[in-house]
Amino acid sequence: MADFLQAFHTAVRLIVTFDPRLVEIVLLSLKVSLLAVAIASTIGFAVGGALAVYRFPGRGAVAALLSALMGLPPVVAGLFVYLLLSNAGPLGVLQLLYTPTAMIIAQVVLVVPIIAALTRQACENLLEEYDEQLRSLGASSSAIVATLLWDGRYRLITVVLAGFGRAIAEVGAVMIVGGNIDHVTRTMTTAIALETSKGEIALALALGIVLLLTAFAVNAAFMGVLRFATRLAYA
Amino acid sequence: MLDQAAPNDSKVSINGHTPLLPLELRGLSYEANGKRVIERVDLTIKESGITVIMGPNGAGKSVLLRLMHGLITPTAGEVRWGGKRLDRELARRQAMVFQKPVLLRRSAAANIWHALGLRGIARGDRAIRVGDALRLAGLESRAATPARVLSGGEQQRLCLARALSLEPDILLLDEPTASLDPASTLAIEELLLDAQRDGIKIVVVTHDVGQARRLACDIVFLHQGRIIEHQSAKSFFDQPDSDVAQAFLAGGLVL
Amino acid sequence: MTLNLDRRTVVHIALAALLGTLAPRIAQAEDQFIVVQSTTSTQNSGLFEHILPIFTKKTGIDVRVVAVGTGQALKNAENGDGDVVLVHSKPDEEKFVAEGWGVKRQDVMYNDFVIVGPAADPAKIAGLKDPVLGFKKIAETQAAFASRGDDSGTNKAEIKLWEDAGIDPKPASGKWYLETGSGMGATLNTAVGKQAYALTDRGTWLSFANKDGFKVLVEGDPKLFNQYGVILVNPAKHPNVKAKEGQAFIDWLTGSEGQAAIASYKIDGQQLFFPNAGPQS
Numbered sequence A: 001m002a003d004f005l006q007a008f009h010t011a012v013r014l015i016v017t018f019d020p021r022l023v024e025i026v027l028l029s030l031k032v033s034l035l036a037v038a039i040a041s042t043i044g045f046a047v048g049g050a051l052a053v054y055r056f057p058g059r060g061a062v063a064a065l066l067s068a069l070m071g072l073p074p075v076v077a078g079l080f081v082y083l084l085l086s087n088a089g090p091l092g093v094l095q096l097l098y099t100p101t102a103m104i105i106a107q108v109v110l111v112v113p114i115i116a117a118l119t120r121q122a123c124e125n126l127l128e129e130y131d132e133q134l135r136s137l138g139a140s141s142s143a144i145v146a147t148l149l150w151d152g153r154y155r156l157i158t159v160v161l162a163g164f165g166r167a168i169a170e171v172g173a174v175m176i177v178g179g180n181i182d183h184v185t186r187t188m189t190t191a192i193a194l195e196t197s198k199g200e201i202a203l204a205l206a207l208g209i210v211l212l213l214t215a216f217a218v219n220a221a222f223m224g225v226l227r228f229a230t231r232l233a234y235a
Numbered sequence B: 001m002l003d004q005a006a007p008n009d010s011k012v013s014i015n016g017h018t019p020l021l022p023l024e025l026r027g028l029s030y031e032a033n034g035k036r037v038i039e040r041v042d043l044t045i046k047e048s049g050i051t052v053i054m055g056p057n058g059a060g061k062s063v064l065l066r067l068m069h070g071l072i073t074p075t076a077g078e079v080r081w082g083g084k085r086l087d088r089e090l091a092r093r094q095a096m097v098f099q100k101p102v103l104l105r106r107s108a109a110a111n112i113w114h115a116l117g118l119r120g121i122a123r124g125d126r127a128i129r130v131g132d133a134l135r136l137a138g139l140e141s142r143a144a145t146p147a148r149v150l151s152g153g154e155q156q157r158l159c160l161a162r163a164l165s166l167e168p169d170i171l172l173l174d175e176p177t178a179s180l181d182p183a184s185t186l187a188i189e190e191l192l193l194d195a196q197r198d199g200i201k202i203v204v205v206t207h208d209v210g211q212a213r214r215l216a217c218d219i220v221f222l223h224q225g226r227i228i229e230h231q232s233a234k235s236f237f238d239q240p241d242s243d244v245a246q247a248f249l250a251g252g253l254v255l
Numbered sequence C: 001m002t003l004n005l006d007r008r009t010v011v012h013i014a015l016a017a018l019l020g021t022l023a024p025r026i027a028q029a030e031d032q033f034i035v036v037q038s039t040t041s042t043q044n045s046g047l048f049e050h051i052l053p054i055f056t057k058k059t060g061i062d063v064r065v066v067a068v069g070t071g072q073a074l075k076n077a078e079n080g081d082g083d084v085v086l087v088h089s090k091p092d093e094e095k096f097v098a099e100g101w102g103v104k105r106q107d108v109m110y111n112d113f114v115i116v117g118p119a120a121d122p123a124k125i126a127g128l129k130d131p132v133l134g135f136k137k138i139a140e141t142q143a144a145f146a147s148r149g150d151d152s153g154t155n156k157a158e159i160k161l162w163e164d165a166g167i168d169p170k171p172a173s174g175k176w177y178l179e180t181g182s183g184m185g186a187t188l189n190t191a192v193g194k195q196a197y198a199l200t201d202r203g204t205w206l207s208f209a210n211k212d213g214f215k216v217l218v219e220g221d222p223k224l225f226n227q228y229g230v231i232l233v234n235p236a237k238h239p240n241v242k243a244k245e246g247q248a249f250i251d252w253l254t255g256s257e258g259q260a261a262i263a264s265y266k267i268d269g270q271q272l273f274f275p276n277a278g279p280q281s
Helices: A002-016 A020-053 A059-069 A074-085 A100-136 A141-151 A153-169 A172-178 A188-197 A201-233 B061-069 B108-118 B123-136 B152-165 B182-197 B209-215 B233-238 B243-249 C003-020 C022-028 C040-045 C047-059 C070-078 C090-098 C131-141 C153-164 C184-194 C202-207 C243-254 C256-263
Strands: B023-032 B035-045 B051-054 B076-081 B094-097 B170-174 B201-205 B218-223 B226-232 C033-039 C062-068 C084-087 C102-117 C145-147 C177-179 C197-201 C215-218 C225-233
Touching: A002 A201, A020 A059, A020 A100, A020 A141, A020 A153, A020 A188, A020 A201, A059 A100, A074 A100, A074 A172, A100 A141, A100 A153, A100 A172, A100 B094, A141 A153, A153 A188, A153 A201, A172 A188, A188 A201, A188 C184, B023 B061, B035 B061, B035 B076, B035 B218, B035 B226, B051 B061, B051 B209, B061 B094, B061 B170, B061 B201, B094 B152, B108 B123, B108 B152, B123 B152, B152 B170, B152 B182, B170 B182, B182 B201, B182 B209, B209 B233, B218 B233, B218 B243, B226 B233, B226 B243, C033 C040, C033 C070, C033 C243, C040 C047, C040 C062, C040 C184, C040 C197, C040 C202, C047 C062, C047 C243, C047 C256, C062 C070, C070 C084, C070 C090, C084 C090, C084 C243, C090 C102, C090 C153, C090 C225, C102 C131, C102 C202, C102 C243, C102 C256, C131 C153, C131 C215, C145 C184, C153 C197, C153 C225, C184 C197, C184 C202, C197 C202, C225 C243, C243 C256
Parallel strands: B051 B201, B051 B218, B094 B170, B170 B201, C033 C062, C033 C084, C145 C177, C145 C197
Antiparallel strands: B023 B035, B023 B076, B218 B226, C084 C225, C102 C197, C102 C215, C102 C225
16 A cells, blocks of 8 residues: 555655656657557558458458457567567567657557557448448548548547557567667666566556556547647638 | 429430330340240330339349449340440440449548549539439438448438439439338429430339339239239329239239 | 538648648657666566666666666667667576677676565565575465566576476466566565565565565575676677667776766665676777
8 A cells, every 4th residue: 555655655745846767768759659650540440441342252351360360468569579670570670669669569560450450340330331422422432441541530539549559558579679778768667667676666567657648648639639630620 | 292293205315325215025034043034035125214123032133224324234135225246435424323223432422522533524513413412312411421321311312313314315213212211202203204304324223013013114023033014104004904013003012 | 611621621731730730759769879688577677767867867868768678679780770788697697609690798887686485474474595495485374475587687696596496386377376477676576465485686676665564584695696688789789789889888888987976876775787887898
């Protein structure tokens, strides 16, 4: 119980004083995860939309594979990217290992299946209503995908937030490809892992509280932007 | 009582392209889930007035319309417009309105804008056509309203306006006023008669006998996937050839 | 309807802005730095936070430490994902050099292991001088013991002690012998949680914040000494290795300045690491 109270106390202190080390890891976490989600969304929307609209042999298998990859353990995604970026690996020449870029890549690998699978689901639902009318209007398959994605934008915002939640909370992938290097690749989650391994339970919990607050703030910001954009669209 | 205007027989295609009539269905069959929905249909429509396809529910009217539009592929036989088989170029000269209005999550105007974009209409022209279409449907004041917030009648008028904004040569409608109130039904029917006067070939599916009387130049009567009758509206309503049609017109349940 | 245009351009601008913030980071990567593969126990002791700033201030070379298990550190170095290796498992280090992955192995410092346990001390080992005897008594009483079980330097030292005691604890794995497969800190957390004995390096123990009444019960015997070695990753095998900067670090670490820095690191007045780099060759 004492740990909980101390954790809460520490969290408040860290936030109120804008502790520079805290600010550094929060900003890095946000940068990595937000960029990863932005990139993953671009890829995921396209793949998910295409999967819903285009008919091709093996379509069902690809859809099943994507759904399965939603459960890809972060540490496995991290290992996969590590093997690619390692100096002994095919992309070693890029010297990306142990940098924030590597962390972004690993999180993109992790988040794309989530966004693609959920986008496919959303687009298939919309297609039930729109398929005949859009084909009657002479829309090409790519035009249909674009139409569905925009029409389903509210649901897709939720999909993006789901992807962001996964990214900001994971530690396995960023730990392996980032190396948890102080001032370079230490994020909130890797810092929590480190403090826990040092027995600094209260501090680890405090960081956890900050992580939750950060995720909450991002969610709120997204929804706020959405509401503002909606009002604009109908002005 | 609505007067039927004399159909414009002199031209069937407004933009000087190859004419799209006659519509010919040859040996057309369609099967779904092991059931024969359309059974070896042969049909020729030469007239340029409003053709109404009628029949009891489950007769296959909607399926027949979709086969004409190319939305579904027949299991046997073929569809020809003006001697040409359905292809993309032909499809671009058609437009269809469905029983339930299908509108995107955008404003009314944006829905028409989007459809024109799909057809590749230049931006400058789009603005004009959107304005004209909204005016035609009496929806200028609702241009910025989210389309899905409009009433049922307004939505269907918008769908029809959207179809007309594409300047089609052929307009197909599947029970367009089935769930609308009389005022909205009237508005839609007036739009259709105007469109017919402008030379657009219109094919309407309906189970509403009154509407058929008001709109039709010729009637195609469908029952259990087969065409039972095809004749001018006048002679059909005066004296249908078949017992089935007779029973239908008398208001009985036709199995 | 200019909204259509704006939407697309806004998205483009936003993406460009986000990606733009990445560019400075990439530029930063050009600043001088080396990657040192080391172990979690060394990091958790806090040694690096103490000595590395001194080196960076002197040479301008940033030292980025990747702290993993000994096995992983050496494997990473084999892959060329590091410039210098600093671990504490002499047989593995010598094998690393013998196989050509490293240039040369040098002593740097040693710290010692201690056996920690609950205040209740069910196996009654407090104050014993000989750790091997302590292990024997733990096995006899079947008192809970938390092992790292991860092939780390610490783990290998622990296994050597069991061997010296003539005991094989593996059959009891999952019963009184708990193999956590984790780093030192996580293992200590488990030990405290299960009121189990554990072998830990003094450095991690002193800075461990979750002791919950546990005490150092056996210490001081030479069998508990833990030797650290430093190796430059072989640039002949991996051309990307920063041989010059890496060697500069090794020279500093084994030179008088680095050795003094190591000796000056204390927790609660206690020195943790004892520099013992031999004469420079």
